[in-house]
Amino acid sequence: QVQLQESGPGLVRPSETLSLTCTVSGDSITSYHWSWIRQPPGKGLEWIGYLDYRGITNYNPSLKSRVTISVDTSKHQLSLKMNSVTAADTAVYYCARTYGSGNNPLSWYFDLWGRGTLVTVSS
Amino acid sequence: SYELTQPPSVSVSPGQTASITCSGNKLGDKYAYWYQQKPGQSPVLVIYQDNKRPSGIPERFSGSNSGNTATLTISGIQAMDEADYYCQAWDSSTVVFGGGTKLTAL
Numbered sequence: 674q675v676q677l678q679e680s681g682p683g684l685v686r687p688s689e690t691l692s693l694t695c696t697v698s699g700d701s702i703t704s705y706h707w708s709w710i711r712q713p714p715g716k717g718l719e720w721i722g723y724l725d726y727r728g729i730t731n732y733n734p735s736l737k738s739r740v741t742i743s744v745d746t747s748k749h750q751l752s753l754k755m756n757s758v759t760a761a762d763t764a765v766y767y768c769a770r771t772y773g774s775g776n777n778p779l780s781w782y783f784d785l786w787g788r789g790t791l792v793t794v795s796s
Numbered sequence: 797s798y799e800l801t802q803p804p805s806v807s808v809s810p811g812q813t814a815s816i817t818c819s820g821n822k823l824g825d826k827y828a829y830w831y832q833q834k835p836g837q838s839p840v841l842v843i844y845q846d847n848k849r850p851s852g853i854p855e856r857f858s859g860s861n862s863g864n865t866a867t868l869t870i871s872g873i874q875a876m877d878e879a880d881y882y883c884q885a886w887d888s889s890t891v892v893f894g895g896g897t898k899l900t901a902l
Contacts, residue, residue: 708891718831718839718882720891731889734797767838779886780845782829786838 674698677768677787685794690756695751695768695787702749706771706781709742709753711764712789719764723778724751724769731778760793764791798887799892807875807900816897818866818883828866829884830859832877833896839882843868873901 681693695707709721722732724742732740741754751768767789773781801819808814809895818828828846831839843859846866856877858869863893866885878901883894 692829696836718884718893720893721806723891733890778889780827781883781886782841782844783831783839784841784844784850789838 674786675770677767677770677785679766679787679790680719681730681790681792683791683793685758685762686796687759687794688757691753691755691762691792691794693753693766693768693790693792695753697749697751697770702744702751703746706773706778707742707744707751708768708769708771708783709751710769710783710786711762712767713761713764721753721755721766723731723781725771725776725778727776760794763794765791798885798892800883800885800892801879802883802894802897804895805898805900807902810875810901812871812873814870814873814877814899816868816870816881816883816899818868818894819864820866820885820892821864822883823864823866824862826861826885826887828859828861830857830866830868831882831884832879833882834879842881870899873899875901877901 676698678696706725708723768787769783770785772784830843832842833839846861847859856871880896
């Protein structure tokens with residue numbers, strides 16, 4: 674059974690870099706596309722970006738300048754880095770398997786989600 | 797930027813049918829996806845590509861998408877269906893989520 678587990682610091686100082694990892698177990702990380710999605714407390718979902726099976730990334734335009742998604746296949750880990758964080762970046766961060774065929778994402782969907790990790794940005 | 801609009805809340809009596817709408821410009825030309833999120837839990841995909849149900853999702857869940865509106869329909873509402881529901885679509889290779897609808901079984 675495939676499992677996704679997010680991990681990383683629960684507290685990040687303003688202006689610093691948020692770094693999270695998502696460990697994938699039970700399946701090959703190279704067989705799928707992967708996404709990061711976040712949810713501020715009490716609010717809705719916001720897509721951060723994806724990394725496809727070829728290693729190509731695409732980001733939410735509103736976050737693109739601050740975000741990097743990468744993969745370490747040897748460790749079966751997806752990573753997220755977001756720099757220059759502010760209190761507005763406080764959220765539960767989810768990694769999600771992004772299922773779909775082909776290189777056109779319009780038919781892809783998030784079929785498996787991690788449990789999420791809460792990151793608070795505060796001094 | 798592309799926007800998806802959902803009603804903030806929908807209330808139905810147990811056993812009745814709930815319909816949750818998601819509106820966006822020419823949404824019918826795109827695929828619509830629906831996720832269920834219960835308090836303290838991660839979202840779960842309940843409908844993909846407009847009207848397909850993932851394995852393990854009850855037949856009570858169905859979806860449609862035409863014109864500017866996608867609709868998630870849940871028949872025979874049960875207490876376990878109380879949750880937030882989010883629609884999602886792709887626009888120019890980026891993901892857009894609706895604001896979410898809180899479904900309450902009165």
